Amino acid sequence: MNIKPKVAFICTHNSCRSQMAEAISKVFAVDAFEAFSAGTEIKKMINPDAIDVIKKLYGVDMAQSQRPKLLSEIPPVDIVVTMGCGVQCPYLPCKHREDWGLEDPTDKAEEDFIQTAKVIEGKIKDLERRIPNLK
Numbered sequence: 799m800n801i802k803p804k805v806a807f808i809c810t811h812n813s814c815r816s817q818m819a820e821a822i823s824k825v826f827a828v829d830a831f832e833a834f835s836a837g838t839e840i841k842k843m844i845n846p847d848a849i850d851v852i853k854k855l856y857g858v859d860m861a862q863s864q865r866p867k868l869l870s871e872i873p874p875v876d877i878v879v880t881m882g883c884g885v886q887c888p889y890l891p892c893k894h895r896e897d898w899g900l901e902d903p904t905d906k907a908e909e910d911f912i913q914t915a916k917v918i919e920g921k922i923k924d925l926e927r928r929i930p931n932l933k
Contacts, residue, residue, distance in 0.1 A: 803876035803929060805831045806890055812837030812866045814845040815881040815900050819918050821858045827926040840866035845904055851911040877932060894932045
């Protein structure tokens with residue numbers, strides 16, 4: 799039996815980019831890896847603009863299927879992807895770690911959220927292709 803690696807998308811608040819990455823992964827990479835997202839200082843809810851854009855682009859309602867989580871709430875993971883939170887980026891033990899350096903679209907226009915989602919989609923598809931070499 800081939801066990802899928804676990805990938806954690808993490809940032810400080812687990813309210814926008816990491817949530818978007820978790821949702822998009824479950825659309826495009828569900829066969830390649832298990833996706834989780836988490837943060838160190840979670841917000842009460844996922845960013846409403848992120849929820850709207852992910853629902854519009856991918857048909858996923860993050861308000862129903864996901865919630866902000868602390869790092870301690872997710873299982874041990876194989877791969878950690880930080881979203882671009884700089885010096886405050888949380889640490890999580892893993893076999894492979896990379897930073898995607900994404901700017902937070904919070905408080906910006908819908909177009910910025912769409913652009914962020916499309917960049918995340920491309921990076922997830924790239925990660926999916928590289929997974930066999932990262933395990």
